[in-house]
Amino acid sequence: MDNKADVIVIGAGPAGYVAALRCAQLGLDTVCVDDWIGADGQPAPGGTCLNAGCIPSKALLESSEHYAHALHGLREHGVDAAGVTLDLDRMQARKRRVVAELTQGISQLLQANRVRWLSGRAQLLPDKRVRLTGHDGAERELQADAIILAPGSTPAQIDSVTQDNERVVDSSGALEFTEVPRRLGIIGAGVIGLELGSVWKRLGAEQVTLLEAQAEFLPMADRQVAREAKHSLERQGLDIRLDCRVLSSDCGTDPLVIRYQDGDTEQSVEFDKLIVAVGRRPNTQGLAADETRLLLDEWGLIHADAHCRTNLPGVYAIGDAVRGPMLAHKGAEEGVMVAELIAGRVAAALDYDTVPSVIYTLPEIAWVGQTEQGLQAAGVDYRSGVFPFAASGRARAMGACEGFVKLLADSTSDRILGAHMVGAQCSELIAQAVLAMRLGGSSEDIALTIFAHPSLSESVHEAALAVDGRALHSLRKAGSDGSKL
């Protein structure tokens, strides 16, 4: 095989494989290198997202929701389902099938677009050269006119807890349990902690305890949304303990013992399994040979400008390994932008203000743009419109009355500055606000739009009407901080 290419992409996660596809679409001879080995022992593109993150977790969230609904949710609908049982092996097999189908799909896409996909570990060398070490240890050198670094990230660990990948696991291990843990501990009540805690609670864990270091629940979310979500998750049985610092652990004992600082007092709690979900770190150690002088920051993130250019000419970096949220869709869009630049096209820098965030709990939590507390801190004059799902006909028919939609608009221009939602299918509803914001839309634009009835989307419409104090199907008027809701 030719060792020269127009572009070499290191990493085939959502950022890297999308960048490679777009480069190939634009006529560039593209090599994509990745070292992931799938459950079947074969190279698998897709990175963490497909193999051990977004997709398998969503498969288990979906399956566990069906199980919990069959156990607890059907009676209300007049459906008596006796003898509902859990077949975890079958559930896990379905998850593996979903992952395998999607990774095979990406392999086919790479092949169809004539991307040369190589399995092995890549290291950036000076002068846009790359050393590729195969799984058998064989080395070869490649060279390209442009290099895209998309190495992704791995779960962070903490010193006070020793991971054995059996009883103390990271997010990947927590997707592979072969039986439902009776007492499950989770360190970190962030996105992963809440999603995986929900899975195992729904599947029958008696105790799911989340130990969170920060005093505030989901500090990046709108306060009103975080409050509502916390109440709802606690009602489902998640024991969320804030302001708790893990001090030490006995991970060799059965049960495991975790000691933590709760305010002024020292506490301890016993678990059968423990998930460490305290964030992720970029995979940049050893990514570039020292003599390249690739610039990293103190967190190991690759220095990148607004167009994802690193300090090395012709070398770009995208995805979890550069600043910004560690989200697949953000990395993928950076991949497209960089491919366009390499192909000599003009590409606008990404608008990070319109990157949506979603937590796939039940209710789902989703947001885009500025939070109310952020606007207040910045002294921005804004108006807020809130509409509760309890007032939506479709939500009532579904039995999904929890939560609300909140829109924030600039008081003067009426431009939408943020949208915050908690409730059923908010992962889908948030796209409406993202689109409106991308198009520079106002709350009036949404208010003047006709939405199908009955649909959950009408709640976005009503929230837009509420910005102007004229929601039609709600008597409630939320204060600017939503305190009356």
Ligand code: NAD
């Ligand atoms: P996170 O940053 O969302 O949450 C980690 C939490 O752990 C934080 O709240 C933090 O305060 C807490 N923490 C850190 N150290 C601690 C300690 N010593 N003791 C107790 N708590 C501690 O990170 P995550 O949940 O691990 O997720 C990692 C990344 O993956 C995130 O960037 C997330 O956006 C991404 N992700 C996204 C999705 C999604 O989009 N639905 C799903 C999963 C993961």
